[in-house]
Amino acid sequence: MESPQVSVPVPGPPPAAGAPVKVVVVVASVREGRLAPDVAGWFTALAGRRDDLGLDVVDVADHALPGSLDAQDPVAAALRPRLAAAEAFVLIVPEYNRSVPGPLKTLIDSFQAEWEAKPVGFVSYGLSLAGGVRAVEHLRQVFAEFHAVSMKDAVLFPRILDHYDAQGRFPAEPEGAEAAAKLLLDQLLWWARALRDAKSVRPYGS
Numbered sequence: 001m002e003s004p005q006v007s008v009p010v011p012g013p014p015p016a017a018g019a020p021v022k023v024v025v026v027v028a029s030v031r032e033g034r035l036a037p038d039v040a041g042w043f044t045a046l047a048g049r050r051d052d053l054g055l056d057v058v059d060v061a062d063h064a065l066p067g068s069l070d071a072q073d074p075v076a077a078a079l080r081p082r083l084a085a086a087e088a089f090v091l092i093v094p095e096y097n098r099s100v101p102g103p104l105k106t107l108i109d110s111f112q113a114e115w116e117a118k119p120v121g122f123v124s125y126g127l128s129l130a131g132g133v134r135a136v137e138h139l140r141q142v143f144a145e146f147h148a149v150s151m152k153d154a155v156l157f158p159r160i161l162d163h164y165d166a167q168g169r170f171p172a173e174p175e176g177a178e179a180a181a182k183l184l185l186d187q188l189l190w191w192a193r194a195l196r197d198a199k200s201v202r203p204y205g206s
């Protein structure tokens with residue numbers, strides 16, 4: 001999937017106070033013929049226009065995590081520094097059976113400290129009018145376990161197929177979504193900066 005302004009983070013010293021916030025965008029569907037790259041492509045193009053954040057895209061389809069979780073697993077080991085370097089996350093998540101796709105849950109369960117005390121935002125979609133909100137609400141419960149802060153406002157795409165044109169293209173500016181994405185990103189960056197400042201004074205102790 002093409003995405004602009006992608007910087008591959010490496011673990012290092014904490015970011016300077018005014019540095020762009022490191023945001024990892026997680027693309028949560030691995031299905032053959034998935035729509036996820038369309039939604040994720042729209043979101044990363046929009047977010048990539050901002051100079052107050054730097055994006056890294058983690059596509060779950062590129063990382064076949066095992067079902068049982070092993071800290072030594074090479075796939076998890078390769079992903080760990082990218083997730084650890086993130087100061088915030090945005091999950092691009094479809095609703096599957098009123099919840100989240102299984103591979104996303106495996107990804108989440110494969111890590112712990114990497115999610116801890118960080119803000120998490122959601123861009124969700126589905127075929128029904130629910131717009132993926134039930135997957136988002138489940139994820140809020142899951143991320144609470146990591147002391148993560150879930151953003152109040154999400155970007156929801158009900159009846160996702162209605163956004164596609166006759167040629168099967170997802171629009172560059174889906175109706176109403178840009179304002180929702182701005183709200184989400186503004187909230188996310190506020191929390192990321194507030195937590196960056198707090199952690200520079202005192203490491204988070206869970």
Ligand SMILES: Cc1cc2nc3c(=O)[nH]c(=O)nc-3n(C[C@H](O)[C@H](O)[C@H](O)COP(=O)(O)O)c2cc1C
Nearest residue numbers: 029031034035036094095096097098125126127128
């Ligand atoms: C296993 C499965 C379960 C689904 N369950 C729901 C659901 O509960 N609610 C909904 O709105 N859409 C549901 N859908 C529709 C998906 O949200 C829709 O197909 C979406 O495009 C899936 O994302 P993807 O194409 O990126 O995989 C389901 C799809 C699949 C494959």
